[in-house]
Amino acid sequence: MIHPTAIIDPSAVLAPDVKVGPYAVIGANVEIDSGTEINAHVVIKGHTRIGRNNRIFQFASVGEDCQDLKYAGETTWLEIGDNNVIREGCTIHRGTTQDTSITKIGSNNLLMAYVHVAHDCIVGSNIIMANNATLAGHVRVGDGVILGGFTTVHQFCVIGDYSMSAAHTAIFKDVPAFVMVSGNPAKAHGMNFxxxxxxxxxxxxxxxxxxxxxxxxxxxxxxxxxxxxxxxxxxxxxxxxxxxxxxxxxxxxxx
CATH class of the missing domain: 1.20.1180.10 (Udp N-acetylglucosamine O-acyltransferase, C-terminal domain)
Structure with a gap:
């Protein structure tokens, strides 16, 4: 189940059926639950907890130190739920002590290629983030949200449940539940009927x-x-x- 070229820190805790592909690197203080598959060249750093039946594709970087200049190496966390698909090249950073020290991603989500989830984001369940969608720090994303390709979300914005953005949308203010937005800057264009x-x-x-x-x-x-x-x-x-x-x-x- 674990390719001989993978590098896994002795302190990492992997369920017996976790699959780890060639040249993957799993660092200290990482926990991965049953049924999860880590593909080639994925890098996972701790403290990170990953749930059941996730698929993480090649070259994803999961649980890396954040890019906030105030971050000084404090112990922070990333938690990922169950049944998520994290496609190639995605980057997901741990939290900061300036917030609650944790980044969270729920369950049953699809993060398409090159999605970025920054520090301290709280992402719900059953969402889709299309290719290159980007969340800045401290963003909250509700359940059932769809973010179109190349959507960018400003720090501290809240994206309400079941809302939707078109491709190339730049969101600078909160999006209410169910509302569809598009444009740069984003404007409301009805609801996701x-x-x-x-x-x-x-x-x-x-x-x-x-x-x-x-x-x-x-x-x-x-x-x-x-x-x-x-x-x-x-x-x-x-x-x-x-x-x-x-x-x-x-x-x-x-x-």
Whole structure:
């Protein structure tokens, strides 16, 4: 299961069925759970914990020291969940003590080739980051998000659940749940209604979310004013999710 040319630190803990390809390097304080496959030339540094049934493709760099100039070698962490596909050339950095000391990636995600996840990012589950999408430090990405190729996200932005960006989008403000954005700088262009239909949302719920979007973006209201009206509505969980993403925004929302 482990190629003879792989270099594995004696302190690394690998489940018995973990596969490690040629010339891979696994450093100290790395833990890899059952069913995970590490392809050729991958470099994994600790402290890093990787869950079950992940596939990490060639030349990925996982758990490297971050690029924050304030980082001075403190012990920091990277945690990756289960069933992720991390394609060739991806770079994922550990956290910093200026935040919570940890970078986290959930489960069932696809990170396409050359994706970058910087220090202290918290990435949810069931997301897709297309080729060369890049997260700067301290970014939060919700569940079910799709980031198009070459999307860039500024530090400290929050990308709400089930939102979506087009290719070559530059995001500088928070993106509310379900909202689609594109452009440089990013602007809102409706909601991910096709994604809603694929997830089985009823026509009535989609209609209600469409009305919420119009309230936020089409009536000339400040975000606080739109929030006040939304909070007075009878709310389904999905609308509550949208409200929560507006309420939590500290950078202002993408408009």
């Amino acid at each position: 096709e994604g809603m239909r694929r997830r089985g949302y009823s026509p009535e719920l989609i209609r209600e979310l469409r009305q919420c979007y119009k309230l936020i973006y089409r009536q000339g209201l400040r975000t606080s004013e739109a929030l006040g009206r939304l909070e007075s509505m009878e709310k389904q969980p999905e609308i509550e999710l949208l409200i929560d993403s507006l309420r939590a925004s500290t950078r202002g929302i993408t408009r």
